[in-house]
Each structure stands twice: as structure tokens, then as C-alpha cells.
Amino acid sequence: MRQRIDLGNWNSIIATTVLAAGLNSFAGVGIAKAEDCHERIVKADHRLHEAIEHHGYESRQAEHARMELRNAREYCWGHSHKWWDVEGNRWHSDRDWDDHDHEHHGHDRDHDRDHQ
Secondary structure, eight states, rough: OOOOOOOOHHHHHHHHHHHHEEEHHHHHHHHHHHHHHHHHHHHHHHHHHHHHHOOTTTTTHHHHHHHHHHHHHHHHHHHHHHHTTEEEEEEESSSSOOTTTTGGOOOHHHHHHHHH
């Protein structure tokens, strides 16, 4: 006795597999963007801290690093509508960052004056 193969079931299985693969690839893109955003912001924040430490709070190097951090946040907001808060160690889903949020760190005005 020969069994008849129902092509409708195979088409359904293939369609489900293709759909699942497509959804996984989109989820992977979202994860990659989140990791990219996290990494961009962490690096830019670190460069800002380093610039302040080595060249002074009001130095041109610190101002350049502030611009890079602002650009990293803008990139993430534009691509993911979220941004990583390094100091708070969390994601924000509102565009509520402060470009002057590193002012709360005490800075050495004498160091600033000496290195300008």
C-alpha cells in the first residue's frame, strides 16, 4: 500500500520554517544594533573621561569627546530609539540625555587652566 504525500503539509512546513528564519534574522539585527549602540556609547563615554582626566574639563579634547558621545547617543536614538546610560548602567527609551551630564564629576580647574 502506497501512502500519498500531502504537498499542502510540506508547503506549510516550508512556509513556517522560512517565516521563523526571517524572524530570527530580524531579531539578530536588533541585538546587533543594541550591542553596537552599547559599545559606541561606552567607548565615547570612556574617551570623555580620559580627555577630562588628561587634558582638563574645559579642554578642546574634552569638548571633542563630548561631541563624540553626543553623536553616539544620536546614532543609537536614530537607529533604535534608545540609548545606553553608562553612569546609570541602563537603557533609556526616552531621548532624555543631558549633553552636560558629566559636569557632576568634580573637575580640577587648576588642571584645566594649566592645560589650555
